[in-house]
Amino acid sequence: MDGTRRRLVVVGNGMVAAAFLEELVAGSDGFEVTVFGAEPHPAYDRIKLSSVLAGQCEPESLTMLDEDWYAAHGVTLRAGREVVAIDRERRMVRDCTGAETPYDVCVLATGSDPVVPPMDGTHRGGVHTFRTLRDVDDIIEAGQTSSSSVVIGGGLLGLEAAYGLRRRGVEVSVVHLMDRLMERQLDAVGARVLRGELERMGMRVVMPAETASILGNGRVEAIALRDGRVLDADLVVVACGIRPAAG
Numbered sequence: 091m092d093g094t095r096r097r098l099v100v101v102g103n104g105m106v107a108a109a110f111l112e113e114l115v116a117g118s119d120g121f122e123v124t125v126f127g128a129e130p131h132p133a134y135d136r137i138k139l140s141s142v143l144a145g146q147c148e149p150e151s152l153t154m155l156d157e158d159w160y161a162a163h164g165v166t167l168r169a170g171r172e173v174v175a176i177d178r179e180r181r182m183v184r185d186c187t188g189a190e191t192p193y194d195v196c197v198l199a200t201g202s203d204p205v206v207p208p209m210d211g212t213h214r215g216g217v218h219t220f221r222t223l224r225d226v227d228d229i230i231e232a233g234q235t236s237s238s239s240v241v242i243g244g245g246l247l248g249l250e251a252a253y254g255l256r257r258r259g260v261e262v263s264v265v266h267l268m269d270r271l272m273e274r275q276l277d278a279v280g281a282r283v284l285r286g287e288l289e290r291m292g293m294r295v296v297m298p299a300e301t302a303s304i305l306g307n308g309r310v311e312a313i314a315l316r317d318g319r320v321l322d323a324d325l326v327v328v329a330c331g332i333r334p335a336a337g
């Protein structure tokens with residue numbers, strides 16, 4: 091280490107980390123910077139995952155900072171290296187390989203993880219969340235052979251997943267807990283108009299409906315609703331919100 095520079099460790103390499111790093115290198119060279127990302131890629135624009143799923147852009151176009159950028163700015167990128175512990179006494183982070191990296195300043199930019207409601211069957215093959223490039227790759231691949239899919243969650247993210255699948259020609263049912271779609275953003279009239287548009291695109295909207303369990307033998311074959319209905323599905327996307335990944 092250069093004895094005059096303080097060591098800065100950034101945990102998380104998402105959109106916020108990318109914006110932070112760009113500002114940091116523009117304003118100061120007083121830090122020796124190491125950034126850890128649990129995902130195996132340089133920072134990318136997560137918002138555009140919906141466009142990738144809908145076939146409107148390529149995954150490569152999402153890159154916010156490419157590997158050359160990190161190298162050019164002297165930032166050490168540890169991609170695919172989740173930080174599993176922070177020892178604040180010793181000022182040290184430990185990553186998933188067991189390696190320890192010392193810091194003077196540690197910035198947490200760990201974002202959020204998808205919420206998967208507690209119910210039977212979420213471990214089955216064909217059940218996906220919608221948060222990462224990996225998720226989108228998996229959903230696209232599953233969609234190629236899917237005859238019927240279910241998206242659990244009729245909020246913004248769920249509807250974007252449903253739209254993407256529909257554009258790929260997959261049969262989609264959206265199962266929503268509430269009695270109107272996107273209830274946080276829309277009033278009853280707006281939600282009714284939206285539902286009509288989705289149905290015109292060929293989506294089925296099932297609500298209010300609570301998913302009780304995900305059925306199947308190894309892979310998902312159907313979902314069971316609390317009211318007793320069963321919907322066939324060989325692909326399920328769970329889009330039930332997010333929680334901070336601060337654990």
Ligand SMILES: Cc1cc2nc3c(=O)[nH]c(=O)nc-3n(C[C@H](O)[C@H](O)[C@H](O)COP(=O)(O)OP(=O)(O)OC[C@H]3O[C@@H](n4cnc5c(N)ncnc54)[C@H](O)[C@@H]3O)c2cc1C
Pocket residue numbers: 101102103104105106107126127128129136137138139140171172173174199200201202220221222247250335
């Ligand atoms: C499909 C989709 C569409 C969206 N559309 C919109 C939109 O239209 N408008 C909008 O405002 N927002 C949208 N969002 C939300 C937006 O993407 C997030 O608000 C934004 O990505 C948050 O940035 P972040 O850096 O805080 O977290 P993230 O982008 O989640 O990045 C955090 C990173 O930290 C990593 N990480 C976590 N823990 C560790 C650890 N212990 N060690 C190492 N790395 C770790 C994670 O793997 C992740 O790569 C959308 C999200 C999705 C998934």
